[in-house]
Amino acid sequence: MDLFSPHLLAESGINFSTLPSQLVNGLLLGSIYALIALGYTMVYGVLRLINFAHGEVFMLGAYTSLFVAWKQGFGQGVSPDQMPQGSWGLLIGMMIISMLVCAIIGVIIEFVAYRPMRNQSRIAALITAIGISLLLQYGGQLFLPAEPPPSISEKVLPDSIQGSYTMNLKKAPPQLVADLDAAKTKLQEIKDRLVERTTAMGISEFGLPDDDPDRVAKLETQDLVNRLNPQVEEQSIAIIVPKGQLVMFGTVVMLMGILWWLVMFTKTGRAMRAAAHDFESASLMGINVNRVVVITFIIGSALAGAGAMMNAVFIRTPLTPFYGFMPGVKAFVAAVLGGIGNIPGAVLGGLVMGIAESLIVWVGYSEYKDAIAFVILIVVLMFRPGGLLGSSKVEKV
Amino acid sequence: MQFEVMELMLNKKFSLFGIAAAAVLAISVGCKPTDEPTPDPDNGGNGNQSTAIVRPLPEAQGNTANGDTIKIGLIASRNGDLRPWGIDSINGALLAVAEANANRAEGEAEIELIIGDSNSKPEEGKNAAANLIDEGVVGLVGEVSSGITAQLATVAWERGVPLVAVGATKPDITHDRGNVFRVCYTDDLQGPVMATFAYNDLGLRNVAIVTDIKQPYSQGLTETFRKKFLALGGTIADEQNYNTKDTQFNAIIANLKETSPDGIFLSGYFNEVGPFVAQARAQGIDKSVPVMGGDGWDSAEILTSGGDAIVGGYFCNHYNNKEDREAVKTFLSKWDETYGGVPGTTMGALGYDAVGLMIDAVRRADEKSSPSIIDALENTTGYLGVSGTIDLKGMGGNPLKRAIVVELRPEGQMFAKAYEGSDVVGDAE
Incomplete structure (x- = not known):
């Protein structure tokens, strides 16, 4: 049986020709979950504390990027034609500033809220974390622009990462593709001509009489495109990835590489691992655990800042003070799924969740997209209470 | 072999969802007579003037103003x-x-x-x-x-x-x-207005519908659009759902693209529609596929979150400042x-x-x-x-209001076409 034959099992809403692109989508989505999950898992590893404010750090990172973009002339109310040219320098600047601000916020939260609670019962620290999270969400409503929810203009992207890459797994007959392209070009030409003609008159194309030659031609060409498009689609299988999201994926992999090096091959990393293994003993061995905790918060929050900046720039969701809530919850689930406290586990958990979400949409149950994360979590925890890669040592809480 | 397993899983899942669906259906049917007495299901109470609708009045007497x-x-x-x-x-x-x-x-x-x-x-x-x-x-x-x-x-x-x-x-x-x-106006007007516009003025025959299933507004609008579009002779290529506050739509878009619709109707609010359309364009659903929606799109912000991708989209609105x-x-x-x-x-x-x-x-x-x-x-x-x-x-x-279709241009909303209520409502039957 040809695995890629389209419309196989079509009655059940499953179409195998979209499977490759769904897997790629899942991978891209999962990489962001993984990046945020790292922040949860690192803090938990060292402090045995679930930092519920992590999602809010993510939110503040996104806002930081927004403010940098506004400062650079991509503000609200500026017409897209008057915006400056986007550049790599701007993107990198936005990311670094966002990471810095998030790192500072993370350290402040640790110093103000968590450090005084460190010797209290664990539940007290947990409640404090929830309190900080709510404080930032609702406090943010007072200070952050959220009505209407602002978003970062696509103009911040340099030309080289506009558009998308296409990887053809199966090509439609070249003649058909050429016909379709020609029809689309013609359609666009007619549209442009109509806009040009009517703008001067202060009306839209629909103000013209129905028998206007351009309008008739437009309907005919639209019809041609509509007939050719399904034929091409049916005979081709392609993975299309926006360039921005590829950059995002590359950056996530790079950041994870840096983190791996930091944790495994530096003195600080060794101190972190020691503190994670046994906080008390590490401090007895002369490790400055306060410094380790601060560094953990710096790294975790900076990763969230990077993720937030990329999410805000490449996905371009409008920002609100609750922007970090859902990604925060998903990433937390990813961290638990992979085994909280375990760094490769967080990455694996994030990827599993991203791919699971894509696949549940693929089979046609998009309304259960958010639920699938929890279903997987429950199933995994039933068989491996410590998570996929975590130790299954039963802990007395 | 692989497929057998998969089919088995599917069957299981289907039966599970089947039971759930049956339960939901049972509940909704059970509630219907008391909850939703529709005077005229075909035009949803927005009907012709010839049939005056008489509605019961509340028994409570409310308040009376006294003083100045x-x-x-x-x-x-x-x-x-x-x-x-x-x-x-x-x-x-x-x-x-x-x-x-x-x-x-x-x-x-x-x-x-x-x-x-x-x-x-x-x-x-x-x-x-x-x-x-x-x-x-x-x-x-x-x-x-x-x-x-x-x-x-x-x-x-x-x-x-x-x-x-x-x-x-x-x-x-x-x-x-x-x-x-x-x-x-009601969704009984704006759904049919957009369906008529899509079919007659844009020449679309096979459209996909994307609904925000957390919003009763979006679900209602989807329903009235679908009904009118089918009545006009069009077909529905695909229907996809998302939840309010979703940010990543790639998976839905990949499904949509495979059905190669002539146009896409998005009945949700601008917060999700903007990023959705931007991501759809980036995933290869190009501008030969127009996007349309209802008054939930009415915010200047949609032009930032949707960017260049949403320019050329159409939506239904109550009035226009330039009228x-x-x-x-x-x-x-x-x-x-x-x-x-x-x-x-x-x-x-x-x-x-x-x-x-x-x-x-x-x-x-x-x-x-x-x-x-x-x-x-x-x-x-x-x-x-x-x-x-x-x-x-x-x-x-x-009230039988007029509805206006506007086109999104980089500089804002451009009046495209006005529909009187009587133009579209009524001939849906």
């Missing part, structure tokens, strides 16, 4: 997700009250507007409405969203006060409640005088019209009591609102 001032309540979302619309509706309402008090005839009572905050949440709106009725308002105005308005309607019915909805477009809100009215009507010009000049600029959303005009209509009814009512005002509202004919002329007599609370 008459209190009117406004429920609006001062906070929360709907704030941009909420603030506009408040500003519009305040303009209407100021104007009414300035032009008051000798001996007429002063109008006092009391504003309650729904915080963009149905339950809080309900509480706020109950508080306002306790304070003695003779009538209520609000809200901009269908979900909150449905709750307001419940309270208004129990307590016997009239309710004029500002921007609630879901059809069933006015059904069988003789005290509930609205100044906006060449006297009422629009007067309203805009008053708005500019008081607040500066133009209203950011159409809820400014609709809030103005809703409160204006309520005040008009108070003036016309024989007694300054809720039942009498309900009667006056029901008998409204030819009220000249900013968003068009409003007739409510025998309409079941839903």
